[in-house]
Amino acid sequence: MTQPLSNQETPAKAVVVAIDGPAASGKGTLSQRIADAFGFAHLDTGVLYRAVGVSVLRAGGDPADNAAAARAAYELHPEHPILQEVALRTDEAAQAASKVAAVPEVRAALLDFQRRFASHPPGGAPGAVLDGRDIGTVVCPDAQAKLFVTASVEVRAERRLRELQRRGIPAIPSDVLEDMKARDARDSQRAVAPLRPAVDAFVLDTSALDADQVFSMAVAHIGSKTGLKPAA
Numbered sequence: 001m002t003q004p005l006s007n008q009e010t011p012a013k014a015v016v017v018a019i020d021g022p023a024a025s026g027k028g029t030l031s032q033r034i035a036d037a038f039g040f041a042h043l044d045t046g047v048l049y050r051a052v053g054v055s056v057l058r059a060g061g062d063p064a065d066n067a068a069a070a071r072a073a074y075e076l077h078p079e080h081p082i083l084q085e086v087a088l089r090t091d092e093a094a095q096a097a098s099k100v101a102a103v104p105e106v107r108a109a110l111l112d113f114q115r116r117f118a119s120h121p122p123g124g125a126p127g128a129v130l131d132g133r134d135i136g137t138v139v140c141p142d143a144q145a146k147l148f149v150t151a152s153v154e155v156r157a158e159r160r161l162r163e164l165q166r167r168g169i170p171a172i173p174s175d176v177l178e179d180m181k182a183r184d185a186r187d188s189q190r191a192v193a194p195l196r197p198a199v200d201a202f203v204l205d206t207s208a209l210d211a212d213q214v215f216s217m218a219v220a221h222i223g224s225k226t227g228l229k230p231a232a
């Protein structure tokens with residue numbers, strides 16, 4: 001996956017905000033709000049891994065099979081319709097994603113695209129917000145601001161359950177919790193780019209914070225690192 005997302009180049013060096021954390025910690029919600037507030041582009045990198053995982057499943061393969069996972073990652077490109085599918089939001093897709101994500105060739109295949117998005121945000125945006133697991137540690141280690149968003153696994157499972165119900169995707173509460181624990185373990189223990197806060201990340205436990213409180217704290221942190229204030 002090496003194709004550039006846009007032909008438009010950004011003359012000044014883009015500001016990069018890295019937001020990492022475990023499943024359903026609120027990364028995506030926060031990233032989109034930060035992107036909107038600062039006029040930055042947003043890339044949810046988890047979608048890339050979910051698309052690779054689902055592609056392997058659809059081809060009848062095993063997401064833990066290195067060759068099948070690597071092939072699917074090399075075939076993915078930024079305009080691929082699978083990236084828009086609601087099917088990527090299911091627990092099955094999440095589990096497949098975390099299996100393909102442990103394959104070094106998959107991570108390598110997706111790296112250039114993510115880095116290019118950060119250095120040349122689409123639409124000529126002055127900055128980019130990337131959320132995932134390894135943005136602050138591997139993809140953009142020089143990001144001007146890094147946040148690591150987390151919450152207890154019980155709180156995260158409850159948030160994900162409500163989200164799935166809202167989307168009309170059937171889910172069993174105990175399965176969502178167990179799947180999240182399994183994914184946390186796989187993501188944290190893999191050899192390549194494991195889930196962990198960068199040493200210079202601001203760690204934000206959102207267990208008892210609502211989305212507005214998280215947003216305010218993140219804006220304050222980004223302001224302290226970049227001198228920028230939200231436009232609105």
Ligand SMILES: Nc1ncnc2c1ncn2[C@@H]1O[C@H](COP(=O)(O)OP(=O)(O)O)[C@@H](O)[C@H]1O
Binds near residue numbers: 023027029159163210
């Ligand atoms: N601070 C928060 N408090 C309560 N619910 C939240 C909070 N942040 C996000 N959510 C909700 O939790 C669910 C998962 O959030 P999301 O941003 O998708 O997490 P992630 O990107 O880390 O998987 C969504 O339904 C979202 O609306």
Ligand SMILES: Nc1ccn([C@@H]2O[C@H](COP(=O)(O)OP(=O)(O)O)[C@@H](O)[C@H]2O)c(=O)n1
Binds near residue numbers: 022
């Ligand atoms: N930068 C990233 C993003 C996601 N992933 C993998 O992709 C899976 C799905 O990521 P996601 O961000 O969509 O998951 P949620 O946090 O939304 O549940 C994760 O469990 C990771 O295994 C990764 O390894 N590195």
